[in-house]
Amino acid sequence: MFISVPATSANLGPGFDTLGLAIDLRNEIVIKPARFHSVSTKGEGADNPKIKKNSLFLHIFHEQYRKLTDGKRATFRFEFTNRIPISRGLGSSSAVIVSAITAAHLAAGVKYNKRKILNTALRYEHHPDNITPAVMGGFNVACLEGERVYSKKRRLPSYLRAVLVVPDRTISTNRSRNVLPKMYTKEEVVYSLSRAAYMTALFMSESWDLLRIAAKDKIHQERRMRMMPELFEVQKTALDHGALMSTLSGSGSTFFNLAYADDAKKLAAVLAERFPQFRIMTHGLDNVGVIGKS
Numbered sequence: 001m002f003i004s005v006p007a008t009s010a011n012l013g014p015g016f017d018t019l020g021l022a023i024d025l026r027n028e029i030v031i032k033p034a035r036f037h038s039v040s041t042k043g044e045g046a047d048n049p050k051i052k053k054n055s056l057f058l059h060i061f062h063e064q065y066r067k068l069t070d071g072k073r074a075t076f077r078f079e080f081t082n083r084i085p086i087s088r089g090l091g092s093s094s095a096v097i098v099s100a101i102t103a104a105h106l107a108a109g110v111k112y113n114k115r116k117i118l119n120t121a122l123r124y125e126h127h128p129d130n131i132t133p134a135v136m137g138g139f140n141v142a143c144l145e146g147e148r149v150y151s152k153k154r155r156l157p158s159y160l161r162a163v164l165v166v167p168d169r170t171i172s173t174n175r176s177r178n179v180l181p182k183m184y185t186k187e188e189v190v191y192s193l194s195r196a197a198y199m200t201a202l203f204m205s206e207s208w209d210l211l212r213i214a215a216k217d218k219i220h221q222e223r224r225m226r227m228m229p230e231l232f233e234v235q236k237t238a239l240d241h242g243a244l245m246s247t248l249s250g251s252g253s254t255f256f257n258l259a260y261a262d263d264a265k266k267l268a269a270v271l272a273e274r275f276p277q278f279r280i281m282t283h284g285l286d287n288v289g290v291i292g293k294s
């Protein structure tokens with residue numbers, strides 16, 4: 001069995017817990033029936049004993065496998081190739097959740113559709129803005145009603161690029177959510193709400209040149225950037241050098257910059273020169289989402 005799942009950038013500024021898109025930067029997993037359980041991990045996190053064990057993936061895989069086979073137990077060899085930086089705001093945890101659920105369906109021989117994968121994933125990550133693009137690909141707007149995700153996808157053009165500024169320091173989503181206030185003023189809510197709606201309209205109509213107006217926020221972004229103040233300089237530099245929008249990717253620490261492919265190379269070069277301590281990664285956008293092959 002072969003599973004491949006894209007990185008994702010959530011929030012996109014004002015779309016806290018609702019907007020997100022998929023990036024053509026993928027984790028891959030090969031799973032084979034085996035007499036004994038074994039795991040091999042290469043790439044991101046392979047030198048971290050906690051990540052190397054892949055306990056998050058294995059816990060979800062076996063829990064779902066047992067559910068789908070009425071309690072059957074089986075042993076497999078798992079080969080992980082991790083390309084998504086971990087705890088950097090690129091949806092690495094969503095990628096693990098979505099790929100584990102997809103893998104369990106393949107291993108159990110149970111037919112699935114993407115909507116079922118998505119609603120199952122919601123049980124493990126309670127905000128839909130990473131898991132939805134990880135499953136569906138493309139740009140997605142998502143909301144929750146009970147235990148279901150309601151979402152709409154828009155394919156993204158091949159002339160756009162994600163220029164990612166990936167700091168050396170991690171920011172855990174849980175910690176980054178805990179720094180947010182419990183209450184907001186009506187002005188702060190309307191400021192972000194209106195821009196999330198406007199951003200959705202811009203993505204749906206492919207109106208890229210107006211994105212920088214929409215990509216502002218008063219709910220989470222500035223409070224989080226203050227945990228790593230150099231990100232304010234990253235954002236200013238990106239917007240001064242061709243970025244269509246520049247936002248904290250998910251809960252951070254990565255900064256997501258959307259640019260036309262023709263501008264991406266120069267933007268990446270300027271960012272690499274100004275911020276040599278950070279990794280600069282340029283990727284196309286993904287429209288497919290999770291892939292599972294028996």
Ligand SMILES: Nc1ncnc2c1ncn2[C@@H]1O[C@H](COP(=O)(O)OP(=O)(O)OP(=O)(O)O)[C@@H](O)[C@H]1O
Pocket residue numbers: 008010027045050051052054055056057082085086087088089090091092093094096130171172173174249250251252
């Ligand atoms: N490839 C992986 N293998 C094993 N565990 C992983 C992997 N990727 C992520 N995880 C688990 O997910 C945690 C990171 O999740 P977290 O939500 O903090 O960051 P993120 O998903 O990368 O960023 P964001 O949610 O802001 O996009 C790791 O601490 C680890 O427990």
Ligand SMILES: N[C@@H](CCO)C(=O)O
Pocket residue numbers: 010011016017018089091127129130173176177220249250251
């Ligand atoms: N909406 C989530 C995204 C996490 O990737 C947050 O900002 O905490």
